[in-house]
Amino acid sequence: MIEVEALTRRYGDFTAIQNVSFSVKRGEVVGFLGPNGAGKSTTMRILSGCIGATAGHARIGGVDVLQKPNEVKRRIGYLPEVPPLYGAMVVEDYVAFAASIKGVAKPAMAASQALERVGLGDVRDRVIDHLSKGFRQRVGLAQALVHEPEVLVLDEPTSGLDPAQRREIRNLLHELAAGERTVILSTHVLAEVEAVCERVVIINRGQIVSTARIDDLAARRHGVRLRVAQLEPGLIAQLESIEGVCGVNRTSTGALEVQADREVRAAVARVAVHAELLELSPMNSLEDAYLELTGSGGSEPAGLDASEPEEDAP
Amino acid sequence: MNAILAIARRELDSYFATPLGWVALTGFVFITGFFFTFFLFQFNQYAVSAGFDPYGGGAVDLNEVLLPMFFGNWMVVLLLMCPAISMRIFAEDIHQRSFELLLSSPVGSGAIVLGKFLGAMGFMAVTFAATLYQPAVLYWLGAPDPGVITGSYLSMLLFSACCISVGMLASAFTRSQVIAFMTTFAILLVLFLLPGLAEGASSDWMQALGEVGMGSHVEDFGKGLLHTRHVVYFVTFIGVCLFATQQRVESFRWR
Numbered sequence: 110m111i112e113v114e115a116l117t118r119r120y121g122d123f124t125a126i127q128n129v130s131f132s133v134k135r136g137e138v139v140g141f142l143g144p145n146g147a148g149k150s151t152t153m154r155i156l157s158g159c160i161g162a163t164a165g166h167a168r169i170g171g172v173d174v175l176q177k178p179n180e181v182k183r184r185i186g187y188l189p190e191v192p193p194l195y196g197a198m199v200v201e202d203y204v205a206f207a208a209s210i211k212g213v214a215k216p217a218m219a220a221s222q223a224l225e226r227v228g229l230g231d232v233r234d235r236v237i238d239h240l241s242k243g244f245r246q247r248v249g250l251a252q253a254l255v256h257e258p259e260v261l262v263l264d265e266p267t268s269g270l271d272p273a274q275r276r277e278i279r280n281l282l283h284e285l286a287a288g289e290r291t292v293i294l295s296t297h298v299l300a301e302v303e304a305v306c307e308r309v310v311i312i313n314r315g316q317i318v319s320t321a322r323i324d325d326l327a328a329r330r331h332g333v334r335l336r337v338a339q340l341e342p343g344l345i346a347q348l349e350s351i352e353g354v355c356g357v358n359r360t361s362t363g364a365l366e367v368q369a370d371r372e373v374r375a376a377v378a379r380v381a382v383h384a385e386l387l388e389l390s391p392m393n394s395l396e397d398a399y400l401e402l403t404g405s406g407g408s409e410p411a412g413l414d415a416s417e418p419e420e421d422a423p
Numbered sequence: 424m425n426a427i428l429a430i431a432r433r434e435l436d437s438y439f440a441t442p443l444g445w446v447a448l449t450g451f452v453f454i455t456g457f458f459f460t461f462f463l464f465q466f467n468q469y470a471v472s473a474g475f476d477p478y479g480g481g482a483v484d485l486n487e488v489l490l491p492m493f494f495g496n497w498m499v500v501l502l503l504m505c506p507a508i509s510m511r512i513f514a515e516d517i518h519q520r521s522f523e524l525l526l527s528s529p530v531g532s533g534a535i536v537l538g539k540f541l542g543a544m545g546f547m548a549v550t551f552a553a554t555l556y557q558p559a560v561l562y563w564l565g566a567p568d569p570g571v572i573t574g575s576y577l578s579m580l581l582f583s584a585c586c587i588s589v590g591m592l593a594s595a596f597t598r599s600q601v602i603a604f605m606t607t608f609a610i611l612l613v614l615f616l617l618p619g620l621a622e623g624a625s626s627d628w629m630q631a632l633g634e635v636g637m638g639s640h641v642e643d644f645g646k647g648l649l650h651t652r653h654v655v656y657f658v659t660f661i662g663v664c665l666f667a668t669q670q671r672v673e674s675f676r677w678r
Contacts, residue, residue, distance in 0.1 A: 159526040179529035193524035195433070197440040210431035210528045216429075252524065278528045 110135040110260060110291040111156065116165035118151050125151040126315040129165070133293055133308075135259075138286045140306035140323075141295035144403055148315040149295040150190055153264045156293070157187035169260055183212060186258035190265050191250025196238035200229060203237060204251045211256040223255040227281060243274030250281065261285065263294040267301060279304055299395050313403040323395065332392030333367040333377050338385035340365075349374045366392060426530040427538040434542020435549075442547060443511070451504055452553045458496045459557045463564075490567065493557075494575045501583055502615060506607035508546060508591025510600040512539050513672075515608075518598040522675075532672040536665055540584075541589060547583045551576060574649050585637065586611055588664035594670040599615045610633070 111133040118125045126148035133139045143149050154160045156167055158178040167174040178203045195203055204223055208216035224233050227247040232240060237248060246266065253261060266282065267275040282305050286292045288330075296302060302309055303323060311319040319326070331353075337344065345365070348357045353371040360366060367377055378389055439442030516522040525535050561567045590607040597603050618637025637660075640653040 154523075157527045159676065182527060182529040185527075187523075187527040189520065189523045189527075191520040193521045193527075194519070195437065195521050196519065197437060198433075202436075204432050205526070206429060207524060210426045210525070212426065214527055293513070309594055334514050 110137070111293060112166075112168040112171075113152070113156070114166040114168075116152065116155060116167055117163045118148075118155060118160070119163045122172065126312075126316055129312065129315070131310045131317055131320050133290055135292055136289050136369065137308060138282075138292045138294075138306050140302035140309045141293055141310040141312065142297065142299075142302060142309050142399060143295075144297065147403075149312060150264055152312070153262050153293070153295060154189070157185055157189075157254050157262050158182050159187070159189075167272070184254065184258055185260045185262060186253035186256065187262045188249045188253040188264060188266055190268065192245055193252070194237050194245060194248060196236075198225065198237055199233075200235055200237055200240070200248055201233040204255055207252040207327045208255040213256050217234060219255050219257075220251075223251040227251045228277075230406055241275065242375050246270060246278060247281075250278075254285070259289070259291060261290060261292045261294075263292065265295055265297075267296065267298060269377070275301070287402055299399060303395055311399065311402050318402045326395060326398045331369045331372055331374075332397065333369065333374055334364055334388075334390050334392050335367065335377065335381055335386065336364045336388040337381055338387055341384055344381070347380050348377060364388075426528070427534045430525075430530070430535060431541035431545060434539050435545040437542075438508070438546045443507070447504055447507055448546075448550050448553060451500060451550050454500050455493070455497060455554050455557070458493045459560075462493050463560075490571055490575060494579065495580055498582060498615075501579070501586060502611055503608070505547075505583055506590050506593075506604045507594060508543055508610065509587045510594055510603040512543060512591050513594040513668075514598050514600045514603045518600075526675065530630030533669050536591070536669045538610025540588065540665060543587050543591070544580070545583055547580065547587070547603055551579065578643075578649055578653075581654065582637075584661050585657050585664075588661045588668070589614075592664050592668045592671070595668050655676065 110133075113129055113131050116129040118126050129148070129152055140147050141152070141297065151160070151333055155162050156169070156174060158174050158181055161175060169185055172180050172184075174181045195206075198206070201217075201220055204220035205216040208223075209220040213219045221233070224230055227250050229244065229251060232244060237245065240248065250263075250266065253263070263282075267278050270278065279301060282292065282294070286305065294305070306323060308320065308322050308328065310317060311321075340363070345357050345359070348354060348365070348367055351369075351373055353369045353373045353376075354367055355370060356368045358366045358368075367373065374389065374391070378386065381389070438447075513522070516525070546599055558567065558572045561572075566670075586607075589610055590603065593606040593610070594603040597606075614635075614637045618633040620633070632636075640656045643653060
């Protein structure tokens, strides 16, 4: 459904993305992952037809974005990083306006359906400026959905939201992704990718470093985190002697983290059970894979907490 | 076409959703009302004293004396008001990022520019409509020529369209409304005063420059005369500005 071929975009001397290629099949939900400034937004803005590309092609449903922008824009719903809202407008009027410039035959009806869809039925007659950030984000989503696009391009749809709002948006994305709709969403919240996406495209410094299924990516690493009631001195040595284990760390909270290059959960459990095993869980291996691929591993995962990202207010 | 109208409609509504539109409208109606009252009393005095003229020069024509006086003053007010109306047209959209809604919608840059232009002109039309009580008073007092009044209103619309097209171009170059306002005002002022400055000059290019300015073309406007020559000048002027604005909007995709 989405084909990106050797896409390059320069701003003056600065190359934002270089030779970016990937494709997304119909009905697939793909996460676009990368550190800030990696080129996620640039790629998405080209896909949505907001800006042009210096070189390369981007096709949506076989139609070239740069050659027939209007045809593509009718089939695509785009939510930019900052939702493109007219703050002084009433929610319903705004969405109806979006519908009419997107060529919807009955804008008012389409707007009211889109608002129900994103759960904004109750605030339809409020002024956008008076809404909370989470609601504003949903108005942005309603705008992207109002013309029933086949493809949704969402640029950090949950950034700057509190955990409850983030969960709501995530649930909404689940609903929207059901069926034939193709979704590509950028984020740097790994938990979100795991919750919503089937596949990730990881981009770093303007170049694609990996496109893989989430399961495959996670399977590359086999970290285990465990907690025991009685931490005997010999336990760590015992764990380290298990075949496949590369290292054991003790965290500040008293848990043990076992790094391994193959499946070691059963063996670890056998050893740890003698020390009264309380808890054994796989470590967030997607995070490791991500950090390794974007070259930011080793150093501390700055601001890259899998569950609670820092606020990135624009 | 629907998209152009939708953009125009939103643009027009946006003036009334914020204080800007109401302040501009009220201000315009108030100031022109002040001129109207002032000139009306002056004209009255003039007419009374002319009536005592023993040499029979008694007939003073409302159409020839009064109307040019106050429509001529309208232009000075418009010179200030139009930049205030046009400054937000693109600058605000760019600043609050709502421009991306337009860019990601299946509407061309031409449609965006035209829609916004029509919206702003719609606002000017509403403002002018609020001053229609002035000709109504004139009809009640005397017998103004409907042709002169219609012509004056049309020429004022054309003049505003010209100012707004300059303002849109300036607005498309900045995200600051203040900068858009000041640039527009400076350009309009120079264009307005150019013929006066060029008048005494002997060199040909100064004379030519004088023709480019609006001044010589707006002189007749105050009299309610719509010469083809002036209409062509203004339509060309507006066309050039809107085209340049469209090119600028198109360039957003390539910056």
